[in-house]
Structures are given as structure tokens and as C-alpha cells.
Amino acid sequence: MRVAFYDTKPYDRDYFSKAAEGSGLKPEFHEFRLGAANAASAEGASVVCVFVNDKVDRECLGLLAGRGVRMVALRCAGFNNVDLDAARELGISVVRVPAYSPHSVAEHAVALLLTLNRKIHRAYNRVREMNFSLGGLVGFDLYGKTVGIVGTGKIGRVAAQIFRGFGCEVLACDPFPQTEWAERHSVRYVEMDALLSAADVVSLHLPLNPATAHLLNADTISRMKRGAYLVNTSRGKLVDSVAVISALKSGHLGGVALDVYEEEEGVFFEDLSESPMQDDVLSRLLTFPNVLVTSHQAFLTEEALTAIAETTVDSLLRFLEGREAVPERVLA
Numbered sequence: 375m376r377v378a379f380y381d382t383k384p385y386d387r388d389y390f391s392k393a394a395e396g397s398g399l400k401p402e403f404h405e406f407r408l409g410a411a412n413a414a415s416a417e418g419a420s421v422v423c424v425f426v427n428d429k430v431d432r433e434c435l436g437l438l439a440g441r442g443v444r445m446v447a448l449r450c451a452g453f454n455n456v457d458l459d460a461a462r463e464l465g466i467s468v469v470r471v472p473a474y475s476p477h478s479v480a481e482h483a484v485a486l487l488l489t490l491n492r493k494i495h496r497a498y499n500r501v502r503e504m505n506f507s508l509g510g511l512v513g514f515d516l517y518g519k520t521v522g523i524v525g526t527g528k529i530g531r532v533a534a535q536i537f538r539g540f541g542c543e544v545l546a547c548d549p550f551p552q553t554e555w556a557e558r559h560s561v562r563y564v565e566m567d568a569l570l571s572a573a574d575v576v577s578l579h580l581p582l583n584p585a586t587a588h589l590l591n592a593d594t595i596s597r598m599k600r601g602a603y604l605v606n607t608s609r610g611k612l613v614d615s616v617a618v619i620s621a622l623k624s625g626h627l628g629g630v631a632l633d634v635y636e637e638e639e640g641v642f643f644e645d646l647s648e649s650p651m652q653d654d655v656l657s658r659l660l661t662f663p664n665v666l667v668t669s670h671q672a673f674l675t676e677e678a679l680t681a682i683a684e685t686t687v688d689s690l691l692r693f694l695e696g697r698e699a700v701p702e703r704v705l706a
């Protein structure tokens with residue numbers, strides 16, 4: 375079975391080639407992202423395998439269906455870039471990797487926060503220039519601070535437990551609270567407003583959908599504690615970046631760590647070091663000493679890449695062999 379992979383990087387090719395060895399699957403790796411304009415490239419493939427920034431909208435799905443594609447396999451957890459209603463109508467199955475390593479993302483969120491708070495990013499550059507002074511590098515203890523976890527799914531729960539390990543008080547907010555888990559780890563569920571006003575650090579671990587887009591906007595940010603830190607490793611559009619810039623300029627936000635950005639498509643994952651930056655909002659964000667941006671790399675651990683490749687290959691083989699799909703992976 376031919377499988378067309380889009381938006382692939384060398385590490386995708388390595389891990390997927392290894393997972394597909396001897397399986398009968400014929401991976402075809404494309405570096406470009408899938409969209410309606412290049413859907414013809416899937417000719418001859420029964421499955422397309424996509425990532426977070428491929429644009430699998432109604433138009434694209436219609437073109438794929440016309441070329442005989444019967445399945446979209448997302449090699450990620452989030453699925454906001456696929457029109458599931460259109461896929462259902464066209465009889466295209468959609469599967470994802472619901473859980474690969476929640477630890478990879480949760481640990482990255484904590485790594486970003488510690489780097490930012492303890493000014494490691496600035497210290498690293500300073501000592502390389504033989505500047506061993508400590509001016510401007512004062513951080514704060516995480517111990518005793520209040521951390522607000524928005525979304526206590528697989529990743530949010532791991533993040534909450536790590537913060538409990540630091541001795542933080544952890545508040546959480548989720549329309550589907552995990553009460554037993556919360557009791558076991560001394561995590562307290564509160565309403566979003568209470569979380570925003572009490573937390574020294576707010577970390578986002580919820581999916582992007584029409585109800586959660588710009589959840590953090592000028593209004594909700596203004597309800598955060600003055601000087602609070604915001605960490606987003608979920609999806610860029612959960613946060614209004616222009617509102618974040620205003621809050622950073624006024625000092626209302628003490629620090630912002632982002633692994634995702636609302637206009638990351640075409641920027642993140644690419645080497646743009648030779649071209650002029652076209653995104654003025656991202657450029658402005660990158661000028662703040664108390665902003666740390668990584669380009670959607672929270673998932674990038676050996677364990678996560680192995681699990682992503684193995685789960686995806688298993689879903690494809692089930693499809694090929696007419697075996698039942700694993701229910702929690704099926705979206706349409």
C-alpha cells in the first residue's frame with residue numbers, strides 16, 4: 375500500500391522507515407505540506423500521512439477522495455487542521471496518534487518555564503562571551519508557587535504531577551475533571567477565572583477548537599495575576615499574540631514561553647535564517663528578553679517519535695488488512 379507522507383523532515387523519514395520495515399507499506403516522503411493546491415501529489419496513494427500544519431480542508435479532502443485516497447493518518451494528537459465533517463461525508467477515515475509520550479510535551483513545558491524563569495537562555499549567551507556577571511539574572515523558586523493547568527488530559531496531568539514534585543500548589547480547570555486523580559495528587563479544580571487570578575504560572579494543555587480559540591485574549595490575560603508567566607505548548611491559536619505583546623509591554627505578563635504560535639505554518643520547522651522575517655508579530659515577540667520561543671518541538675524525543683511511527687504504522691496495517699481500528703485513534 376502506498377502512503378504519501380507530507381511535511382516530512384529527516385527524523386520523520388528515519389523513524390517511519392524503521393517502523394515500516396517488512397510491513398509491505400510503501401512510504402513516499404514529501405517535504406512540502408499538503409493542501410488543496412498540491413493534492414494531486416497523492417495520486418496512487420491510498421493513505422496520506424500528515425502533520426500539524428498540513429491543511430486538510432474540505433477542498434483538499436474532495437480532491438484526495440477523487441484520487442482514491444481512503445484514509446488520512448495524522449502523525450500527531452491535535453486534529454484542528456482536518457475537516458472531519460467533510461471526511462465523514464466523503465467516506466475518508468481519519469486516524470491520529472492520541473497518545474505517544476505525554477511526558478515529552480509536559481517535560482518541554484517545564485523546561486521552557488525553568489529556562490525562562492532562571493534566565494538560562496541569557497546566561498548561556500553571556501558566559502560564552504566570557505561575561506560572568508549575574509546582573510539581570512534573578513529568577514524565582516517554583517517551590518510554593520501556584521501553577522494553573524488548563525486542560526487535565528494526558529499531557530496536563532503529567533505537567534501537574536511534575537509541578538507538584540517541585541512543591542507547587544496546582545490548580546486545574548477542565549470541563550471533564552478527573553476527580554480521583556486530582557485527589558491522589560492534591561490538585562484542586564477551580565473555575566477558569568479563579569485559576570487565572572490565583573496562578574503565578576498558567577500552562578495550557580487543552581485542544582484548539584472554535585470554543586477555545588483565543589481563550590487567552592486581552593480580557594482573560596488582564597484577569598491573570600500581575601507578573602504571571604504563561605506557557606503554551608498546545609496550539610498557537612489558543613493565545614491572542616497581539617494581546618500578549620501588549621501585556622508584555624505593560625509588564626502585566628512576567629514571562630511567556632511558547633512552543634506554538636498562531637501563525638506558525640510556513641515558519642516553524644523551516645530554516646528561514648537567510649530570508650527577511652515577514653511576520654511582524656512574531657518578530658516583536660522575539661525581541662522581549664522574557665519571551666522564549668521554540669518551534670513546536672515539545673514532541674521531539676526519541677520515545678515520542680518511536681511511539682508516533684509505531685502507532686501510525688499499526689493503524690495503517692489494520693486498515694490494509696481490514697482489521698478493526700483502535701477506537702480511540704479514530705476521528706472519522
Ligand code: NAI
Nearest residue numbers: 452525526527528529530547548579580581607608672673
Ligand atoms: P487530551 O485530549 O488528553 O486532553 C485535553 C484536555 O483538555 C481534556 O481533558 C479536555 O477536557 C480539556 N479541555 C477541553 N476544552 C477545555 C477548556 N475550554 N478548558 C479547559 N480544558 C479543556 O489531549 P493531550 O494529549 O493532553 O494534548 C493536549 C494538547 O497538546 C493537544 O490538543 C495538542 O494541541 C497539544 N500537543 C502539542 C504538542 C507539541 O509538540 N507542542 C504535541 C502533542 C500535543
